[in-house]
Amino acid sequence: MIRARRGPCIVCCVRRYFSAFPDGPPGFGLLLLRVVTALTAMVYGVARLGGTAGATLEAGGAALSIAAGAAVLVGIFTPGTALTLAAALAWLWFPFRADTLPSDMRMAVLTIANAVAIALLGPGAFSVDARLFGRREIVISRQPRP
Secondary structure (H helix, E strand, O other): OOOOOOOOOHHHHHHHHOOOOOOHHHHHHHHHHHHHHHHHHHHHHHHHHHHOOOOHHHHHHHHHHHHHHHHHHHOOOHHHHHHHHHHHHHHHHOOOOOOOOHHHHHHHHHHHHHHHHHHHHOOOOOOHHHHHHOOOOOOOOOOOOO
């Protein structure tokens, strides 16, 4: 019998990338990394959104930075949202402008590197991904069903 192969579901994709959602000190480290990266991106996105008078591409990049930062903050679909966040930050920060200072560039590089690290390391146990896609304990009772 030949069965049609379906594409991977989102549960399989997230579970395939992360075999464990670490808790304890490694989980708190990932939570701290997610919080700092997401808040930095969201604050910068809000600042850029307030400063755009008519630049629709820059406003779109700022809105994407805010949305992806919020998703990384709670840890939902972490690999994709963290890479989206890194791309949005690169879009906003790296077209060299006259108002950009070198210290902003260092902050941009570190924030983008943190977003890529989050995408590669995973969300940790303190995230929505862990609640949705984490390992479950299945208890099989020895009592027969009535």
